[in-house]
Amino acid sequence: MSPNEHDLTTSEESALHAARHNVALYHREHMRFNATTMLELAADISREADRLKIFGDYWQRPEEPPRTASFDISDPRFGATGCSDLNPLNAIAGAGILFMEGVGEPDEIRMLKEKLQSEGTRYANKGQWLAEAMRMTWQSDVVLLDPATPDAWPWISIVSATLRSAKQRSMAGSLLLVALEYLEKVDFTPAAIRANRAASGKLLLLAARTMDAAAAVFSDDAAGLRRGELEWAEYLAYFGEPTPR
Amino acid sequence: MPSTIDIRAYSKQLLDALQQLDTLIERLSRSGGGDELADIAKQSQAVVDTLTTTRSGLQAAAGAGPTAALNPATSRGSIAVSVAELPLESALQALGEVPQLVEKIEARSTGTAVLLVPVCLAYRHCVEALGPLAAALDPRDFMS
Numbered sequence: 001m002s003p004n005e006h007d008l009t010t011s012e013e014s015a016l017h018a019a020r021h022n023v024a025l026y027h028r029e030h031m032r033f034n035a036t037t038m039l040e041l042a043a044d045i046s047r048e049a050d051r052l053k054i055f056g057d058y059w060q061r062p063e064e065p066p067r068t069a070s071f072d073i074s075d076p077r078f079g080a081t082g083c084s085d086l087n088p089l090n091a092i093a094g095a096g097i098l099f100m101e102g103v104g105e106p107d108e109i110r111m112l113k114e115k116l117q118s119e120g121t122r123y124a125n126k127g128q129w130l131a132e133a134m135r136m137t138w139q140s141d142v143v144l145l146d147p148a149t150p151d152a153w154p155w156i157s158i159v160s161a162t163l164r165s166a167k168q169r170s171m172a173g174s175l176l177l178v179a180l181e182y183l184e185k186v187d188f189t190p191a192a193i194r195a196n197r198a199a200s201g202k203l204l205l206l207a208a209r210t211m212d213a214a215a216a217v218f219s220d221d222a223a224g225l226r227r228g229e230l231e232w233a234e235y236l237a238y239f240g241e242p243t244p245r
Numbered sequence: 246m247p248s249t250i251d252i253r254a255y256s257k258q259l260l261d262a263l264q265q266l267d268t269l270i271e272r273l274s275r276s277g278g279g280d281e282l283a284d285i286a287k288q289s290q291a292v293v294d295t296l297t298t299t300r301s302g303l304q305a306a307a308g309a310g311p312t313a314a315l316n317p318a319t320s321r322g323s324i325a326v327s328v329a330e331l332p333l334e335s336a337l338q339a340l341g342e343v344p345q346l347v348e349k350i351e352a353r354s355t356g357t358a359v360l361l362v363p364v365c366l367a368y369r370h371c372v373e374a375l376g377p378l379a380a381a382l383d384p385r386d387f388m389s
Binding site for chain 1: 310311312313315317320321324327328331332334335338339342346349350353355356358359362363366370373376
């Protein structure tokens, strides 16, 4: 090796070391944000699932007698009247979903479908992208798993955990899309639900349980990321960053 | 659709792998290398074989992933095997480094501590894989 080649190698190694230091510094902070985001998402999806369960359970029970006199629902003046057989009165304030005689699919159901579509697609795709990035990072950085560099070993654990995390995110996104599939099978117009009341309720419960599964995966992902905090701190110490322990 | 019996079989394979990994951790925490290295590599390969079989089984049971099945038990089993498979790529990836590490240790006559990294990672990921399967075991399926 000529002196120039030696300088180049040293300079490349130095640049690579600086890049790894940068990645460790900035991505630890990003990991913290992501871990909290996953928890928030898990909580949000759990709440949405619980809203569906209220109606799913209600539609599978025997119908209760109407609380008010019946209306001629062909008269547009009565279009905003609540469907006494489809809405569990005491749960509406919490669930925020209201079936009205003349409105068809409630707006809240439409918004939930949009959320499942957007968040499901987002996490299914983003998880796949991150998983591929982590496979590449493993290939390039597994060199740090060396008897001579014990202070860098925590990075190997971080990459390994992040690959699992990425796949969890992708799976949680896919589960949200499956929940959407269940909801798409339901015709949410009052007449259609009345014709298939129990079957519609069952589909709502299947969607809700799939959302519960997605929330559990998001939550596991968040917990796994949080458990990695110490490994990030140890790896940062490899670059001379202060490590409060 | 994976049955409860299938789910229990995958769980048992993971428990076997965990037992083998625990033995490896015990050996590595005491080993100074030398003659034991070849045996450690062999034992690690046995875990790789077990986990590869388990992962293939889970992937086959999961198919293309969870679908909007109308039978709640089908949906539950399908989600369980799909989620359980997720950490196993990381486990196998980590154990895949053991042969190269053994070569490095032999070539440089260094300690074996570095081998604890992939082995402990595989242990961690196997525990993660076990959780979703254990949650899907339905005691009613075992009642005659």
